[in-house]
Amino acid sequence: MDAAPAIELRGVSRRYGERWALRDLSVTVPSGQTLVVFGPNGAGKSTLLRLLASLLRPHGGEVTVLGESLPRREWAVRGRIGLLAHDALLYRDLSARENLRFHARLHKQPAARVEELLERTRLTGRADDPVRTLSKGLLQRVAVCRTILHDPPLLLLDEPRANLDPAATALIEPLIGRESGRTRVVTSHDPVGGLAEADLALGLRDGRAALLAPAGEVDVVAVEALYR
Amino acid sequence: MYGKGLRALTLATLVALTATFALVVFWAPNDADQGFIQKIFYVHVPVAIVTLVAYVVGGIFAFKQLRTDDRKWDVRSYVVIHIALIFNVVGLLTGAIWAKASWGHWWVWDEPTLVSFLIVFLLYATYQPLRFSIEDPERQARYASVFAVIAGAFVPLNFMAVRMASSLVHPRTFATAEGGLPGEMMFVFLVSLVAMSLLFWLLVKYEITQKNVTWQIRALRRRLLGDDAVAPIGRSAAPTIAPEAAKPLGQRPRVSYENSPEARSRGPEEIAT
Amino acid sequence: MRSREPRPMRPTWVLLRKDLLLERRAPESVPAMVLFSITTFVLFHFGLGRDEVEGSLAAGVLLVTILFAAILGINRLFVSEQAEGGFDAVLLAPIDRTALFLSKAMALFLFLTLVELVAVPAFAILLLGPSPWDALGGLVVVLALVNGALALVGALVSALAIRTRSRDLIVPMIGLPLLVPALIAASRSCAPLLAEGGASWPAAKWLAVLALYDLVFGLLAYAVFDFLLED
Incomplete structure (x- = not known):
């Protein structure tokens, strides 16, 4: 199980109408490693994450996630992926606790797990307020709890530190950072910080891989060039 | 055909x-x-x-x-x-x-x-x-x-x-x-x-023939003039993408016109009209 | 590793509970549907120029009102999922997608039942000529079948329309013609119940048609709903 790569993409393409959002992408991410995806807006980063999360079907190529071929065996990876997208996937009129309990029930997790996570992200004080009253930073912390509620071996994170102050970042780091020990795919606009946490770096431009190399061999300048 | x-x-x-x-x-x-x-x-x-x-x-x-x-x-x-x-x-x-x-x-x-x-x-x-x-x-x-x-x-x-x-x-x-x-x-x-x-x-x-011909012409124009020269299809109630184009990249039928003598002798303007 | 998809019933309850909690926290559909129904009865009073209705006219007024009120609820049924990511949450969880359809249909069924608990007595007071008490048993049966039809077709049409650009137009345009057979059977069933000079039990064939309609659309929805969630 550990020997097999967590993610294997071979020649993967995805189209929206006539426009190709991803073209002929081949990436392999070994278990436990971090792939950081750079690229300007619209380069295909979110499409890639949704493909890996089994929310989008590929229009070409082969996608294998956690040893299961998608989309044929997509039900076998459900519940083993944590997706943290721009959309928090939280109901605004419910409290953080109610939202998390709802997700815990969907994933067959005990309510104690919710309390544990609320504790660890220091949300206990605001846990019963409707989510719509929370600040963006607090909301992101709740979303992080939602993402790792079911202890998924694979994390897909879309700019996870976007609205967070340093203290909050430190708070969620053990949960979704490198030290969480999970396989991770992280999108980032920050070349320095992104490369620092990466094992592998992927640069997307117009849906194609413009850059793919072990993070140690990638220069910050090469990443910045993607945005030009 | x-x-x-x-x-x-x-x-x-x-x-x-x-x-x-x-x-x-x-x-x-x-x-x-x-x-x-x-x-x-x-x-x-x-x-x-x-x-x-x-x-x-x-x-x-x-x-x-x-x-x-x-x-x-x-x-x-x-x-x-x-x-x-x-x-x-x-x-x-x-x-x-x-x-x-x-x-x-x-x-x-x-x-x-x-x-x-x-x-x-x-x-x-x-x-x-x-x-x-x-x-x-x-x-x-x-x-x-x-x-x-x-x-x-x-x-x-x-x-x-x-x-x-x-x-x-x-x-x-x-x-x-x-x-x-x-x-x-x-x-x-x-x-x-x-x-x-x-x-x-x-x-x-x-109607099916008409649609297929339209798609074929469109594919040819994209091929000859480049993707950018062909205006994108706007919103439409009718299917807008040829069934072949919807297939994965590798499995698309090859367009044989590309290297045929007619295609080379024909100017882009002719196709465009 | 699981060899098959999990059963849909348990997650259905989880999803239904969440829908009911949301409606309790931020009541939207049920109050709107109740007010709409009562306003429509007032409109019918003036529009028809009658103080009392009975028989097939009463059945028509009651059922068309419920049908239009249901459209309001159907329009809003998936809004929270669309706006707040509930679709993704369901797709990421290890549950059968049918659970989402079942929970929405059940939620709509319960909402309609709540609305009718207010709207039917209001109708009896405001417009109905004959006494409603004799018809009560029959009405409960007919309305339960009508709610089933509205819930199944409504959840399906709502899911079909939610990710289109003009969903509030699509829902009534597709939903109303689809519900015509249900309305035919329901009004034929209701007419003898609300007849002047005493209620009589509706013809079994119309109840059978309603039940058949529920069954057909239940199976259809089960067969096609998954495709609406794919991307």
């Missing part, structure tokens, strides 16, 4: 339609009570039957699209429903004329075929707006197929309910005093049914 057998089918349809109209006008007996106008029956009923069958067929094609995810079924389902909708309007108009001739009113609620025809028309009239309001062609094909499957199953269910609800049973042309259609009328009716079916099939074939 597209449009195989189109000419033969066109000729057959023309012959069948001419024969039908000749038979209806000159040979079929005039109805004892209703006179000549009753003969619109030979248009109305076959058109109605073809429409209802076509809706069900459109649903079956849509089901295949959902099962196989092959876009050619979406194109077929779309075209069949599109033409059926036109037949549906013809059926409603001829039905209204027939009602006026037979019962003196443009509309009769006791005629279940006509009433269920109206309901089915109202439902299928939303097929195009539904497609038009979905921009992503993949989702459009899938959602339209879901609609077509539901609506296709709805057609017989609706017919049954309306039929049960019409309290009076009018003297129907099929059920005359002798218990059936006179032999001559039946013969003309069957000829007309064949002609209308051929006409339907022909129109479907024409």
Whole structure:
């Protein structure tokens, strides 16, 4: 199980109408490693994450996630992926606790797990307020709890530190950072910080891989060039 | 190549339609009570039957699209429903004329075929707006197929309910005093049914051919002028992407024009016009 | 590793509970549908120019009102999923997608039942000529079948329309023609119940048609709903 790569993409393409959002992408991410995806807006980063999360079907190529071929065996990876997208996937009129309990029930997790996570992200004080009253930073912390509620071996994170102050970042780091020990795919606009946490770096431009190399061999300048 | 057998089918349809109209006008007996106008029956009923069958067929094609995810079924389902909708309007108009001739009113609620025809028309009239309001062609094909499957199953269910609800049973042309259609009328009716079916099939074939040719020209222009020179397709209710283009990159049929002498000698302007 | 997809019932309850909690926290559909129904009765009073209705007219007024009120609820049924990511949440969880359809249909059924608990007595007071008490048993049966039809077709049409650009137009345009057979059967069933001079039990064939309609659309929805969630 550990020997097999967590993610294997071979020649993967995805189209929206006539426009190709991803073209002929081949990436392999070994278990436990971090792939950081750079690229300007619209380069295909979110499409890639949704493909890996089994929310989008590929229009070409082969996608294998956690040893299961998608989309044929997509039900076998459900519940083993944590997706943290721009959309928090939280109901605004419910409290953080109610939202998390709802997700815990969907994933067959005990309510104690919710309390544990609320504790660890220091949300206990605001846990019963409707989510719509929370600040963006607090909301992101709740979303992080939602993402790792079911202890998924694979994390897909879309700019996870976007609205967070340093203290909050430190708070969620053990949960979704490198030290969480999970396989991770992280999108980032920050070349320095992104490369620092990466094992592998992927640069997307117009849906194609413009850059793919072990993070140690990638220069910050090469990443910045993607945005030009 | 597209449009195989189109000419033969066109000729057959023309012959069948001419024969039908000749038979209806000159040979079929005039109805004892209703006179000549009753003969619109030979248009109305076959058109109605073809429409209802076509809706069900459109649903079956849509089901295949959902099962196989092959876009050619979406194109077929779309075209069949599109033409059926036109037949549906013809059926409603001829039905209204027939009602006026037979019962003196443009509309009769006791005629279940006509009433269920109206309901089915109202439902299928939303097929195009539904497609038009979905921009992503993949989702459009899938959602339209879901609609077509539901609506296709709805057609017989609706017919049954309306039929049960019409309290009076009018003297129907099929059920005359002798218990059936006179032999001559039946013969003309069957000829007309064949002609209308051929006409339907022909129109479907024409529209599919037209779409395929448009896509082929578009693919060629993209090939010759580059992707940017060809204006993107705007919102459309019709399927906008050729079924081949929807297939994965590696499996697309090779465009053989690229290296052929004609393609090279032809200037881009010529293709562009 | 699981060899098959999990059963849909348990997650259905989880999802239904969440829908009911949301409606309790931020009541939207049910109050709107109740007010709409009562306003429509007032409109019918003036529109028809009658103080009392009975028989098939009463059945028509009651059922058309419920049908139009249901459209309001159907329009909003998936809004929270669309706006707040509930679709993704369901797709990411190890549950059968049918659970989402079942939970939405059940939620709509419960909402309609709540609405009718207010709207039917209001109708009896405001417009109905004959006494409603004799008809009560029959009405409960007919309305339960009508709610089933509205819930199944409504959840399906709502899911079909939610990710289109003009969903509030698509829902009534597709939903109303689809519900015509149900309305035919329901009003034929209701008419003898609300007849002047005493209620009589509706003809079994119309109840059978309603039940058949529920069954057909239940199976259809089960067959096609999954395709609406794919992307």
